[in-house]
Every structure is written in structure tokens, then in C-alpha cells.
Amino acid sequence: MVVNYEFLGNEAVENVITCMHYAVDKVVFFGYQETIDKQRDCTERYLKEVCGVKEVVFLPVATQDLQAVLLTMRGEIGYEADLGSDMYFDITGGESLILVAFGMLSKEFDTPMHMYDIPEDRLIELEEGSARSISRNVSEQHIAWDLERYVELHGGEINYYLHKEFKDSADGDFGQDIPKLWDLAQEFGEFWSLFSHFLRKSLVPNEELIVHRTAAGVLADLAKSPTQLKTPAQLNRILDAVAAKGLILDLTHANGTYHFRFKSAEVKNCIWEVGSILELQVYQNESRTSDLCRMGLHLDWDGVVHAEPGVDVINEIDVFSMTGNIPTFFSCKMGKMTAQHVLHALYELDTVTKRFGGKYARKVLVATQEMNNIYLERAAEMGIEVRSTP
Numbered sequence: 001m002v003v004n005y006e007f008l009g010n011e012a013v014e015n016v017i018t019c020m021h022y023a024v025d026k027v028v029f030f031g032y033q034e035t036i037d038k039q040r041d042c043t044e045r046y047l048k049e050v051c052g053v054k055e056v057v058f059l060p061v062a063t064q065d066l067q068a069v070l071l072t073m074r075g076e077i078g079y080e081a082d083l084g085s086d087m088y089f090d091i092t093g094g095e096s097l098i099l100v101a102f103g104m105l106s107k108e109f110d111t112p113m114h115m116y117d118i119p120e121d122r123l124i125e126l127e128e129g130s131a132r133s134i135s136r137n138v139s140e141q142h143i144a145w146d147l148e149r150y151v152e153l154h155g156g157e158i159n160y161y162l163h164k165e166f167k168d169s170a171d172g173d174f175g176q177d178i179p180k181l182w183d184l185a186q187e188f189g190e191f192w193s194l195f196s197h198f199l200r201k202s203l204v205p206n207e208e209l210i211v212h213r214t215a216a217g218v219l220a221d222l223a224k225s226p227t228q229l230k231t232p233a234q235l236n237r238i239l240d241a242v243a244a245k246g247l248i249l250d251l252t253h254a255n256g257t258y259h260f261r262f263k264s265a266e267v268k269n270c271i272w273e274v275g276s277i278l279e280l281q282v283y284q285n286e287s288r289t290s291d292l293c294r295m296g297l298h299l300d301w302d303g304v305v306h307a308e309p310g311v312d313v314i315n316e317i318d319v320f321s322m323t324g325n326i327p328t329f330f331s332c333k334m335g336k337m338t339a340q341h342v343l344h345a346l347y348e349l350d351t352v353t354k355r356f357g358g359k360y361a362r363k364v365l366v367a368t369q370e371m372n373n374i375y376l377e378r379a380a381e382m383g384i385e386v387r388s389t390p
Helices: 012-021 033-049 066-082 096-109 147-153 165-169 178-188 190-202 215-224 232-244 265-272 276-287 339-356 373-381
Strands: 002-007 026-031 055-060 086-090 113-117 122-126 210-214 248-254 257-262 292-300 314-323 326-333 362-367 384-387
Touching (some): 002 096, 026 033, 033 147, 066 086, 066 096, 086 096, 147 292, 147 314, 178 190, 178 232, 178 265, 190 265, 210 215, 215 257, 265 276, 276 314, 276 326, 314 339, 339 373
Parallel strands (some): 002 026, 002 086, 026 055, 086 113, 326 362
Antiparallel strands (some): 210 257, 292 314, 314 326
16 A cells, blocks of 8 residues: 655645655645644545545644654554555655654655655655655656646635636637737727727617617717717727627618627627626637636635525636646736725735635736836735736
């Protein structure tokens, strides 16, 4: 039986990384009771259901008494040694007291130690002359990260009831329209959001995605509009540009009529929800270089999605990607932001990344409008990268 001993920490990835690379039969975690209470269920479920570990044991140890720690660890290790188990010490993420104990017991039981460099996805073996090592004596396995199981490992769940389906179309035919929509959003700047709002309110299509209204009605709505989009010339200029890219078809804004057809429901939804185009552009760019990438994720904090509204604590991640073992959380903000909006975006991104990503995760705020230096400095202090373009 292959047995892996390690310290149970609060970094979920560190607790499972060895078993994602090597076929281990039993994992014994030494840890502090508070951490065991917090991490036990998610860690055990992941190791058994994803990594194929048959048995997972959690043993609490003292926080300051080295002799007490050695007594607990020696008893468990000695038991497996008497059974002739193939034993390994994993010191990835271990704290100082446990590391000292592992070092002493490694010599006593002639048990090789190793650790994982998480960012580099690299095994580091500390054999010190041992004839055995986990890389030589244990069968390898290569388990890729799965988004749903990654979130579960961190004690959460993806709430798909809140997911907007059109955001799943970025990899299909709609994917070719995303750069066109992004070009338009950049070309017209603030007028694009005003245009989006006006279409959603006044140029609503039927089930065939056809918009047909009298020019008198459209102009009346323009006059009432509390925005800068008040002239038909500006409205027509944007409509012409959208039509030129093939995103609306059969456009007419003459002879007393406004008539056109949206190319697809996805195009309509993306124009209506103005901030989505930035998320889609970030998603397309990130998905080219990452191992997995998703957008519009609603993460439930306690891992239980309730039917009653207002019960769940949920954060939306605009774009999430994983490259190797490193997750990146993106927050996308399009248009002008007040000071309050900027601070809220920074703190929300920081909070959700700490909860579901841990110390290895990257945090990126993509904002189309320039931010004041004071907020850029605050972002830097929080370890958040700020980008002005996708």
C-alpha cells in the first residue's frame, strides 16, 4: 500500500497536488483541529472521487509542542511501517513545527520526502541518499483540473440557475462576431452604451428578431431619452456601422420606417447587455493560452444552492481561467466608474479570489476607462493587476 503523509493546510491545491500526479492508496493528514474541521469534507471527497485514493485519515496535532507532535506522528507512521507500507512524506505547504517533525521522522523511518512547486507544477524530491522516491516507486497519474470539482474542493458550487446561456456561445459561430462587436464598442465609446440602452428600451425585436417601428415613434423616444443620444443622425450612424459588419440585416431608416433584423439572438443579447462584450473579448483572448476558461460564473460560497431567494451568498466571476495549477480571476468593468464602484470592484475581486483561489491565484481587473493613481496604488497593494484593454 502506498501511503502519503502530509500537513493539512488551508491551501486546497497543496492538499491534493501529489495525488493528482501519483497513484496513492492512503493519505494521512496531520493538522490543526480548526483546519481539519474546515477542510476535511471537501478534501476527502476530492481525493476519493477524483484522485482514486481509497482511505483518507485526519489526525490533529499540537500547535506548539514538538514532542506531542512527534508522538502523534510516530504512532501513525510506525503502524504503517509495521505493515510494510510504502511510505512518503509530502512537505508541500507544511508549517515549521510539522516540517521539523517530518525531517526527524524521515531519518528515523528512512522515508523519502518531497514537495511540489505549485506554480511550476514541478516535483522536488529531498531524498538525501534514500534508495526510494515517489517518482521512481509510485505509478504516475495525470489528473487535469475540472472547474466544477475545483470549486467543490474550495467548498463552493457553481450556481447554473443564474448563468446567462448566450455567454456559452463564444466558441461557436457567435465567436466570429465578438471581435466585430468589440471594435464597435471601442469606436463609439460612451455612445455604445447609450445605443445599447436605447435599443433595449425602444427597438425591441419580435420572435424572429425583427425590429419594425415608425420613424415618428423612434424619434419621440429619442426626444424623451435622458441621454446624449438625442439625434437621429447619431443613432443612424451607429446602426449603419453595425449593419456594415453584418450584425444586423435588412437595415432601413428611411421613408418613415426603422426596420432591421438581428443576425442572431446572441448578437442581440450582447448588444443589449453592454458590459458583456468586454467579458467575451477577455474570454476569447484568455482561452487561447489557458488550459480551461469559463465566463459568467456564479459561485455559491457554502456549496449548497437553495431554492429560496436571498439565502445564498454568491459572487459572479466575469472570466475564470486555469493555466497549469494557477487560476486567474477576472473582473471586467466597461465605461465610467465612480470612486465607490472602483473600490467595490477591487474588494469584491480580492475577496472572491482569496475564497476560491488562495495564495497562488492571480487577480485581474480589466477596465476600459482610466483609473486614478490612488486606486491603481490600492490595487497594487492588494496584488491586483489592472489592465486597460483585454
